[in-house]
Amino acid sequence: MEVTANMPKPVVGAAPALPSVLDRYFAAAEEKRLVDEKLSTLRQALVSEGLQQIAQCIERYQLTAEDLKEVMPPQAPSNSFQKVGSTTRRSYRDPTTGKIWNGHGKRPSWLLEHGPDACLIT
Structure with a gap:
């Protein structure tokens, strides 16, 4: 250098x-x-x-x-892949148009307008 x-x-x-x-x-x-x-x-x-x-x-x-x-x-379950909690997904139907939302994506405005209890399918 x-x-x-x-x-x-x-x-x-x-x-x-x-x-x-x-x-x-x-x-x-x-x-x-x-x-x-x-x-x-x-x-x-x-x-x-x-x-x-x-x-x-x-x-x-x-x-x-x-x-x-x-x-x-009590011992924990031996199956480490055992799911905990609910395995069912709730679905909602718009009472005016019949459109269904299953919880994926953005929450639709009609669900907020009518309320989740009024639109619940399952």
Whole structure:
């Protein structure tokens, strides 16, 4: 690289440059990784300690699986694709023209004029 007169010359004794945003981002990401690692280790220790206490209670009180079922919350459905809520879609008919709107697209003005209860089909 050729030095020209237009290039700035380094200033002797100048303050060091502040870290760039990218440098600060990487430093914060490393801090986060360390904190996440510490949390994971603490959680593993907590779970291990909890399981030991549970095992002691089961042994001390001679609990069975049936005893535990009474106090455990019900399990979620095994099918993760199971739909929750209503699967039917409501349709509306304009009483004057007979046009139908099934909920897709912009709400028609006739639905606002007549009210949804008066136009409901299903």
